[in-house]
Amino acid sequence: MKKILIVSGHTNLNNSFANKIILDKLAKDLPEAVFDYLDKEYPDFAIDVKAEQQKLVDADIIVLQFPVFWYSYPSIMHRWMEDVFEHGFSHGSRGKALLGKKLVASFTTGAPEEMYVKGGPQLYPIDELVIPAIKSTANLCSMDYAGYVYTGGVSYAGNPDEEKAKEMRAKAEKHAERLEALLATL
Numbered sequence: 348m349k350k351i352l353i354v355s356g357h358t359n360l361n362n363s364f365a366n367k368i369i370l371d372k373l374a375k376d377l378p379e380a381v382f383d384y385l386d387k388e389y390p391d392f393a394i395d396v397k398a399e400q401q402k403l404v405d406a407d408i409i410v411l412q413f414p415v416f417w418y419s420y421p422s423i424m425h426r427w428m429e430d431v432f433e434h435g436f437s438h439g440s441r442g443k444a445l446l447g448k449k450l451v452a453s454f455t456t457g458a459p460e461e462m463y464v465k466g467g468p469q470l471y472p473i474d475e476l477v478i479p480a481i482k483s484t485a486n487l488c489s490m491d492y493a494g495y496v497y498t499g500g501v502s503y504a505g506n507p508d509e510e511k512a513k514e515m516r517a518k519a520e521k522h523a524e525r526l527e528a529l530l531a532t533l
């Protein structure tokens with residue numbers, strides 16, 4: 348059976364709506380997967396590089412689960428990547444630790460999906476904003492980019508009413524199901 352590592356890049360899951368629902372459902376449905384909650388492990392951002400590298404080495408499939416912050420990963424996931432993806436480990440002529448592992452992106456945005464169209468309110472489609480860096484990372488690290496699952500319009504910031512919150516919960520649960528379906532094909 349393929350070993351799945353799900354890395355949560357949310358900076359504070361205690362304040363999360365969508366990512367928490369997604370991660371809770373994944374944890375229930377994929378009990379054999381390893382969950383790496385960066386905010387809980389490293390509230391001070393002091394990443395244990397060796398421990399994180401070992402988690403990557405042990406996995407066949409790596410899922411990056413995060414809310415999009417400023418069109419990219421949240422700060423703690425950036426820090427994790429900067430520290431853990433070392434030259435000589437993940438890339439470089441002797442850095443082959445991630446060779447052939449599958450990389451999946453799973454993320455949410457506050458802005459609705461229809462805003463992410465060319466020339467629209469967010470200027471670019473989501474797969475031109477968030478995906479290129481992930482694809483290039485996979486390429487540099489000899490990993491297999493295996494696709495993404497995305498859900499927009501799940502911001503809790505606007506104090507959604509009960510109806511809206513119900514709709515967002517359903518979207519987040521559906522997101523987890525879509526990710527599980529993708530993982531089942533890998």
Ligand SMILES: Cc1cc2nc3c(=O)[nH]c(=O)nc-3n(C[C@H](O)[C@H](O)[C@H](O)COP(=O)(O)O)c2cc1C
Nearest residue numbers: 363364365366414415416417418455456457458502
């Ligand atoms: C610091 C910060 C930056 C954000 N940047 C974006 C952004 O660039 N695009 C967007 O659509 N939403 C943005 N959002 C909204 C989040 O993506 C949204 O609240 C999140 O995906 C919902 O997941 P959560 O409930 O797990 O936090 C941002 C939110 C915060 C707090």
